[in-house]
Amino acid sequence: xxRKRALIxxxxxxxxxxxxxxxxxxxxxxVLFRITLFAGLGLAWNLVGxxxxxxxxxxxxxxxxxxxxxxxxxxxxxxxxxxxxxxGVVAAVGAALLIGRVAFRLRGPYFALSTIAxxxxxxxxxxxxxxxxxGDVGVQAPALFDTHPSQWxxxxxxxxxxxxxxxxxxxxxSRFGYWLQAIREDEDTAMACGIDAAxxxxxxxxxxxxxxxxxxGLYASQFFFIVPDQVVGLEISNxxxxxxxxxxxxxxxxxxxxxxxxxxxxxxxxxxxxxAHLLIYGVLIxxxxxxxxxxxVGTVARVWRRRKAGS
Amino acid sequence: xxxxxxIEHVSKRxxxxxxxxxxxxxxxxxxxxxxxxxxxxxxxxxxxxxxxFLPPDQGVIRFAGKSLAGxxxxxxxxxxxxxxxxxxxxxxxxTVLENVMLGAFLRTRSTTxxxxxxxxxxxxxxxxxxxxLPAHGLPLxxxxxxxxxxxxxxxxxxxxxxxxVAGLPTAEAMALAELLLRLPEWGVSAVAGVEHVMQVxxxxxxxxxxxxxxxLIAEGIxxxxxxxxxxxxxxxxxxxxxxxx
Numbered sequence: 001x002x003r004k005r006a007l008i009x010x011x012x013x014x015x016x017x018x019x020x021x022x023x024x025x026x027x028x029x030x031v032l033f034r035i036t037l038f039a040g041l042g043l044a045w046n047l048v049g050x051x052x053x054x055x056x057x058x059x060x061x062x063x064x065x066x067x068x069x070x071x072x073x074x075x076x077x078x079x080x081x082x083x084x085x086x087x088g089v090v091a092a093v094g095a096a097l098l099i100g101r102v103a104f105r106l107r108g109p110y111f112a113l114s115t116i117a118x119x120x121x122x123x124x125x126x127x128x129x130x131x132x133x134x135g136d137v138g139v140q141a142p143a144l145f146d147t148h149p150s151q152w153x154x155x156x157x158x159x160x161x162x163x164x165x166x167x168x169x170x171x172x173x174s175r176f177g178y179w180l181q182a183i184r185e186d187e188d189t190a191m192a193c194g195i196d197a198a199x200x201x202x203x204x205x206x207x208x209x210x211x212x213x214x215x216x217g218l219y220a221s222q223f224f225f226i227v228p229d230q231v232v233g234l235e236i237s238n239x240x241x242x243x244x245x246x247x248x249x250x251x252x253x254x255x256x257x258x259x260x261x262x263x264x265x266x267x268x269x270x271x272x273x274x275x276a277h278l279l280i281y282g283v284l285i286x287x288x289x290x291x292x293x294x295x296x297v298g299t300v301a302r303v304w305r306r307r308k309a310g311s
Numbered sequence: 312x313x314x315x316x317x318i319e320h321v322s323k324r325x326x327x328x329x330x331x332x333x334x335x336x337x338x339x340x341x342x343x344x345x346x347x348x349x350x351x352x353x354x355x356x357x358x359x360x361x362x363x364f365l366p367p368d369q370g371v372i373r374f375a376g377k378s379l380a381g382x383x384x385x386x387x388x389x390x391x392x393x394x395x396x397x398x399x400x401x402x403x404x405x406t407v408l409e410n411v412m413l414g415a416f417l418r419t420r421s422t423t424x425x426x427x428x429x430x431x432x433x434x435x436x437x438x439x440x441x442x443x444l445p446a447h448g449l450p451l452x453x454x455x456x457x458x459x460x461x462x463x464x465x466x467x468x469x470x471x472x473x474x475x476v477a478g479l480p481t482a483e484a485m486a487l488a489e490l491l492l493r494l495p496e497w498g499v500s501a502v503a504g505v506e507h508v509m510q511v512x513x514x515x516x517x518x519x520x521x522x523x524x525x526x527l528i529a530e531g532i533x534x535x536x537x538x539x540x541x542x543x544x545x546x547x548x549x550x551x552x553x554x555x556x
Contacts, residue, residue, distance in 0.1 A: 175416045175425070182413045185402035192362065192396070194388035194417035194465055 006169070013162045020151040029150040033222060035263040036157035037215050042243035042255030043164035044211035049241060050249035051168075051177065052204050053184025054104070058115030059240045061099065061122050062209040064232030065092040066216025067141070068126065068133060071226065074142045076132065081142050085217045092213030093206045100205040104198060107187070119237055126228035138227040141220040153222045160218065161256075164211045168252055171204075180204055184250070212240070235278075242281065246288050248295030257296050314373075315340045315469055315500050316361070316392075321370030323356055330356040332525040333370070338469065338500055343491065345512050345533070346504045347542075348522035354504035355397055357522075358471045362394045363387040375468065388417060393467030393499075395458035397474040401446035408433065408442040410457055414464030432464045435497075436490060452483045459490075463497060470494070472503040476511050488514045509537065521545075 016036070023029060041063070048054050069088020073079045079087065103114040126133045133139055145152035171177040179200050182190040187197050220226045230236075239262070247258025262284075269280055292299055314337040323331040331353045338344050346354050359365040361372055363384040372379045374390055382390075393414075402410050411429035412422070419425050433442050436456050441449065446457060455475050462470055472491075476484040488511040494501050505512060512519060512533055519536045521529040523545050529536050536542055 173422065175420050175422065178409065178413055178416060178422075178425075181405060181409075182402055185404060186400045188364070188384075188396065189400040189402060189461070190413070191364075191384035192388055192394050193413045193461065194385050195413075196383075196385045 009165065009169075013158060013165075016158045017155060020148075020154060024151075026150045029154050030222075031263075031267055033150070033154045033157050034267075035259055036154065036161050037219060038239065038243055038263050039256045039259035040157060040161035040164045041212055041215045041240045042247065042259050043161065043168055044208045044215070045240045046244040046249060046251075046255050047168060047171065047180070047204050048201075048208045050244055050251070050254070051172070051184065052180040052201060053250075054201060054205075055109075055112040055241070056115045056205075056208075057112050057234075057237050057241055058099070058117070058119035059208075059212050060232050060234065060236035061115075061119040062092040062096060062212040063216035063219070063236050063240070064119075064122055064126065064228070065095055066213025067220035067226055067231040068139075069213065070217040070220055071139050071141050072132065075139070081144060084142070085144070088217050089210050089213040092209045092216070096205045096209035097202060100202045104201045104205075116234070116237070119232060119234070123228050123232035126232055133228065136227055136229070138225050140225055141223065143224070144218070144221040149222070153218060156218050157215075160211070160214050163214075165252070165256075167207065167211070171207075172252060176200070176203075181250075238281070238285075242285055242288070245295055246284070246292075248297030248299070248301075251295065251297040251301065254295050254297040261296075313340060314338065315342075315375060316502070317371070317373040318357075318361070319371045319373070321357075321360060321367050321372060323353075323360055323365060323368050329525045331360065331367075334522070334525070334527045335370075336520050336527065336530060338502055340468075341495055341498075341500055342517055343494065343501045343503070343515055344518045344520060345516035346502060346520045346522060347506075347512060347536075348504075349506055351524070352522040353525040354522060355473055356525075358394060358473050358502075358504065361387070361471060362392055388465055388467075391466075391468035392471065393462035393465050393469070394471040395455075395462050395473055395475055397477070397504075399451070399454040399458055401449070401454055401457055403447040404445060406443050406445055407438060407449070407453075407457060407460075410446050411442075411460045411464045414461040417465040429460075429464055432460045435463075435493075436460050452479050455479065456487070463499070466497075467499055469500045469502065472501060474504055474506065476508045477506055481510070484508055484511050485514070487511075491515045513537075 019032065020029065045059050048056050066088045069091045070085050073084030073087045074081050099118045103111055106114050127135055143149065179195050182193060182195060183197050183200060190197050216231060220231060243258035243262050244255045246262055247256065248254025294302060316338040318337065319335050321331060321334050348354055360367045363382045363386060366381055374392060379387060402413065408429055411432055412425040415425040415428035433439055436459060438456055438460060441453060459475060476487055492515055516533045519531065519533045520527060521536060521542050529539055529542050
C-alpha cells in the first residue's frame with residue numbers, strides 16, 4: 001500500500017468516527033455499529049481464511065470467548081470491567097493456540113469441519129454449564145460505556161475495524177504476509193521455502209482470534225444480554241466468513257465491502273422476510289462460491305488489471 | 312573434497328513396496344550428481360526422505376556432517392537443502408517474482424532485499440520477461456525453471472532437482488542443461504533426478520547413480536555407467552544398446 005492510499009484510508013476512518021456528530025438516533029447508530037463491527041470481524045477472519053487460505057467456520061468460538069470472557073471475569077470474578085474485557089481477549093488467544101494445534105493438522109474441508117466442531121463444543125458447553133453461563137436463560141453483560149452508549153459502541157467498532165485494517169495492511173506488506181499466501185497457495189512449496197507452516201498458521205490464528213474476541217466483547221456489552229446460541233452459534237461463524245468471501249477473501253478492502261452489503265441486506269431482509277433471511281444467506285453462499293469465487297473486490301481487481309494490461 | 316550429503320543404508324517401504332531399498336551414496340561439495348531411473352525407481356521418494364517430507368524407515372542421512380533424522384521440511388530448507396517438485400507446485404496466484412521472493416525470504420526479512428535477490432535469480436535463469444506475470448497459466452518449461460528459481464533463491468548449499476527436464480522439448484532441455492552447468496557460480500551442489508534424458512545427463516553430470524526399483528545398481532562417471540550392460544538393459548533399453556554397443 002502506498003503512502004497515498006494509507007492517507008485515504010486514514011481519512012475514511014476519521015470520517016467514520018465523525019458520523020455520531022450527524023447521526024444521533026439510537027436505531028441508526030446500532031445498525032452502523034453492527035455493520036462496522038462485522039467489517040472488523042470480517043477483516044480478522046480474512047487473515048486466516050483469506051490470506052492464509054485456512055477456511056475457518058468456527059470463529060464464533062473466539063467471538064463467544066470474548067463475549068463470555070467479559071461477562072464472567074467481570075460478573076463472576078468481580079474484576080474491573082476493562083480488565084475483564086482484556087482477559088476475554090487473552091482467553092481467546094489461548095483457545096486459538098489450543099484449537100489451532102489440533103485443527104491445523106488437517107487440511108482443506110477437514111480443517112473447516114474441525115473448526116465447526118470446536119465452536120459447537122463451546123456452544124453446547126455454554127448451554128449446559130448453566131451455573132456459570134446461565135445457559136439458555138442467558139446472562140447480563142456489563143455496560144462498557146455509561147453515557148452515550150450508542151455513540152461510544154459505534155466509535156469502538158470503528159476503532160476495531162481500523163485496528164484490524166492496519167494490522168492486515170502491515171502484515172500483507174511483510175514477509176509474514178507472503179508466508180501466509182505461500183501456505184494458502186501450496187503448503188509443500190511453502191515448507192520447501194523454509195517456512196514453518198504450522199507455527200505461521202498458529203500465529204495468524206492467534207492474531208485473528210484476538211481481534212475477533214474484541215468484537216465479541218463489544219457485541220455482548222452492546223446487546224446487554226447474551227445467550228450461547230447467539231454469540232457462539234454457527235450463524236456468527238458463517239456471517240463472519242461470508243462477509244469476507246462475498247467482499248473478496250484475501251483482499252484488503254473485501255471484508256469492508258462485504259460487511260456493508262451483507263449487514264445492510266440482513267437489516268432489510270429481517271423486517272421483510274423474518275427468519276427466511278437464513279434461506280437468503282444460504283443461496284448467497286452458493287452464488288458467491290459458484291460465480292464470484294474471488295469475491296466482489298477480487299473480481300473487480302482482476303477485471304481492472306486486465307483492462308490496464310490491455311490498454 | 313568432503314561429503315556434503317551422506318546417505319547410508321536408507322530404506323523406505325510403502326506397505327509391501329520397497330520404494331527405496333538400502334541405498335547409500337554421497338554427494339561432494341560443488342558436485343553435480345544425476346540419479347537415473349525410470350518412474351517408480353524411487354527418485355522422488357529419496358528426495359522426500361532427504362528433505363524431510365518423509366521419514367526414512369532405516370538408515371542415516373547426514374548433511375554437512377549432521378544427521379537429518381526426523382527433521383521437518385522447513386528445517387532441511389533452513390540448513391541449506393533446496394528442492395524442486397517433479398509435479399510443479401507454483402504459488403499460482405502470486406507473480407513469478409513473488410514466487411521467487413518466497414525463496415529469498417528464507418535469508419532476509421526485508422521485502423525489498425528479497426525482491427532484489429529474486430531478480431538476480433530470475434536474471435540468471437533468463438526469466439526477467441515473465442517476472443511480473445502470475446504463475447498460473449505459464450507454460451511447463453517456464454514453471455520448471457520457476458521451481459529452480461524459487462529453490463535457488465533460498466541460497467541452498469545443495470539443490471535437489473526432481474525431473475526438471477522431464478516433459479520438455481529437447482531444445483528447452485538442453486538450454487536448461489547449460490544453466491545447470493553454471494550452478495557452481497551460486498556455490499551450490501546439485502543432485503538431479505532424471506528418467507531418460509541422456510543428452511542432458513551426458514552434458515551436465517559429473518557422476519551418475521542408477522536406481523532400479525528402489526535399489527542402487529550402478530555408480531560412476533556417466534561415460535562408464537551408460538556402457539554397463541545391466542544399466543543398458545534395465546533403463547535405456549534395446550535402442551540405446553544398439554547406439555552405444
